[in-house]
């Protein structure tokens with residue numbers, strides 16, 4: 001198999017503010033894995049907090065390309081993914097780009113969609129949330145108009161103007177809200193006070209209220225919270241699930257954190273056994289990586305896969321949202337077509 005790759009940058013339609021600051025673009029790397037004339041597409045997206053860069057991804061992929069050239073065919077996924085994972089301890093986004101391309105390739109060679117390969121029921125896809133970054137009330141009101149075809153919002157909070165943001169939304173609509181704090185509440189008492197305030201405001205759950213290091217505080221909050229708590233930054237890979245199972249009611253699984261579809265599907269099974277709810281999410285990604293994640297979305301309770309709607313230079317056509325519902329196609333693999 002031949003792995004090729006190139007760095008790219010994707011741009012937000014408008015500057016996007018979350019707890020870590022304001023961003024207008026994200027580095028990505030697009031991969032292609034070729035076998036016998038068929039090409040699978042993959043993508044690595046590098047949010048700053050995972051500390052991967054164009055350079056670290058390209059360095060990893062040069063090692064991965066050498067390794068993959070030694071495999072005669074792509075079908076032994078378990079062995080290939082294990083060998084890729086053992087190339088380096090971290091590089092989860094780079095690994096995900098290989099995993100996604102491998103699954104796309106196998107789907108195309110078998111003429112099956114990945115949702116079929118994972119035994120998913122296509123109709124069981126959840127609705128995606130539509131994300132609102134941290135903004136002034138006037139901008140939030142404008143974004144609510146753009147979001148009016150979606151059934152659920154994801155609202156970013158950071159401990160500064162949280163009540164103003166929620167009150168602004170509630171002055172206009174009672175649409176269900178998922179709150180994502182991105183570790184932005186620094187104190188467990190402040191977090192509990194905010195959760196109690198949010199409780200009667202049609203909030204579905206609160207994602208990553210406290211910094212990921214604060215395991216004891218997260219457990220304290222979990223025992224008192226009147227709203228479900230979901231781990232995002234606190235759970236990256238399969239091995240992390242056990243560590244946080246007494247701190248959260250659910251987990252946010254993202255391909256860029258967990259190295260791809262292969263490990264994500266194992267995390268879903270493990271989380272189900274532990275009675276944890278499952279949210280399937282994404283970083284700032286094109287329709288390539290998001291369409292890959294969407295293949296597993298019938299197995300999730302919630303989805304946050306709106307990244308292609310928030311960027312202006314998408315290199316792929318893929319996942320569609322019909323009135324907010326994730327809509328999978330019959331296309332083989334991850335279901336994407338590269339734009340001209």
Ligand code: MG
Pocket residue numbers: 180182207208232233252
């Ligand atoms: Mg999050």
